[in-house]
Amino acid sequence: MSLASRMLTMAAGLLGASVITGAATAQVNYPDKPIMMIVPAAAGGPSDTVARLVAEAMSAELGQRIVIENAGGAGGSIGAARVAKSAPDGYTLLLYHIGVATFGALYPNLPYKQDEAFDSVGLVTEVPLTLVGRKGLPPEDVSALLAWLKGKGAGATFGTAGVGAVSDLCGRLLIDATGIKPTVIPYKGTGPAMNDLVAGQIDFMCDQTTNTTNHIKSGGIKPYAATTRNRIAVLPQIPTLLESGVPGFDLSAWHAIWTPKGTPAQIREKLSGALQKALTDPKVIERFGTLGTAPVAAQMATPAALDDRFKSETARWSKLLAGAAQK
C-alpha cells in the first residue's frame, strides 16, 4: 500500500474514532443544553397541564430546563410528526397520550410510520375522562342527555381536540354505542374547547379530568358521567357511563414521553430515571391527585413498559378504528 493510501486510511480511522468519541461524549455529558418538550395540543389543556408539571420536576433532576412548546392541530398528529422528524439527540421530546397509538389508523397520509418513528422513554399517568355539558344544557342525567342528543341530531355541538385526540376517541366510542349524531367541532386542544363550553358556545365534550375537575367543582360546566370502569375519587357523585347504561365503556388517557427514533438508549434511560424521580415529587403527586389522576408506578415509567403499551394499544385501536381513516 502506498504511503498516501496508508496516510488516508489512518486519517479515516482517526476521523471515525473522533466521531465515535464525539457521540459517546455527547451521551455522557447529556444534557448539556435545554431540552424541548413538544405538547401537540394547545396551552392550557389537559396534556399541557400534565406536561408542565412533569417537565418542571424532570428539569430539577436533569439540571437543564425542559421548555414546553405547544404544537396543536389534527388531534396532535402535527406535533407528533414534528418530533418524528427531529434529531434523535435527546433534545426533542414528545409528551402526549393514547392518541399517538391511533394516528396510523386515522391518517392515511401521516408523514411518518406509526411503529417506526419513536423510541420510548416511559409512561407518565392515566387520566380518566368525563362527559360534560355546558351549564345550561337541559338534560339532568345521561339517559336524558342521550335522548336530547338523539332529538337534536346534528344540531348538537361536540367539542374535541381534533381527529385522534382522546376527546375525539371518546366521542367516537359514544357515537358507536348510542347512535347520536352531533356536529363535531375540532379545536387545537381542549383548553380552547373548554373556554367555549364554559361560555355556552358548544353543547358538550368528553374531556380529561385534568381539564374538567375544577370547572365541575366551580359549577361552570355540567358533569354527566365518568368514562372509566370505576367512579373518579375526586368526583364521587358522578356515575360512570357503564352505570348509566352505556355498555363496554372503560376509557382513560394514558400519557407518555417519546423521543425520535434512533435516540441512544443511554439518553432515554437517563430521561426515564429523571421521569421516575419526578413522579415521586410530592407536588406532582398532590396536583395529579386533585385533578383525578396519579403518577404511574416507577416500573411503568420505563422504555420497556411504554414499548409494550404502545404496541398493544396500536393493535387495539387499529381494530377499533378500522374504516375510520380520514378521507
Ligand code: MLT
Ligand atoms: C385530547 O386528546 O383531547 C387533548 O389531549 C386535549 C388537550 O390536551 O388539549
